[in-house]
Amino acid sequence: RKEVEQDPGPFNVPEGATVAFNCTYSNSASQSFFWYRQDCRKEPKLLMSVYSSGNEDGRFTAQLNRASQYISLLIRDSKLSDSATYLCVVSEAAGNKLTFGGGTRVLVKP
């Protein structure tokens, strides 16, 4: 079983719709969680950190469920520019090696 697992998608989303997807992690000692965005043939870029209480950044909402060991990302009012692969990143503690999920591909269509 992979340490960090994601549904690879693609999630085909009509423009303006809401899309949500999860990322599960196997290490119960994980402490730090992030969502990165990667465009085709580009480097990953930090989208947002995930706080224990959940957090929102504009149209993006991240949540953490420690009991079930998953984090989620919700995108509201999807834009064409949201089309990308979203990578889940987990580490056991600050300073420890970061583990990437395989990514979830999102395609927003007009």
Place this chain on the structure above:
Amino acid sequence: EADIYQTPRYLVIGTGKKITLECSQTMGHDKMYWYQQDPGMELHLIHYSYGVNSTEKGDLSSESTVSRIRTEHFPLTLESARPSHTSQYLCASSARQGVWEKLFFGSGTQLSVL
């Protein structure tokens, strides 16, 4: 924007050649990483360093080697390139910000071995 640079951006080379992929960062980060990623596939950590003269192998076995003689520089070397080495190589560095370890990526080197 992150100050981490990779050269070359694209490299096409013949089998058997020795190559070095350069990675430099001007942020003074102690931790640096090399990831390998095939198109549409996940990132695989192949090497990392937690400081000068410290290098470790990552999760994915790689025939490449790295060195960390200076904080800002983390080159990756392939002694004899093969077609199986064709891939994108991403360099990254990280810094702790509060409780978070924030990762910054270079633009990557797309390597094609013929």
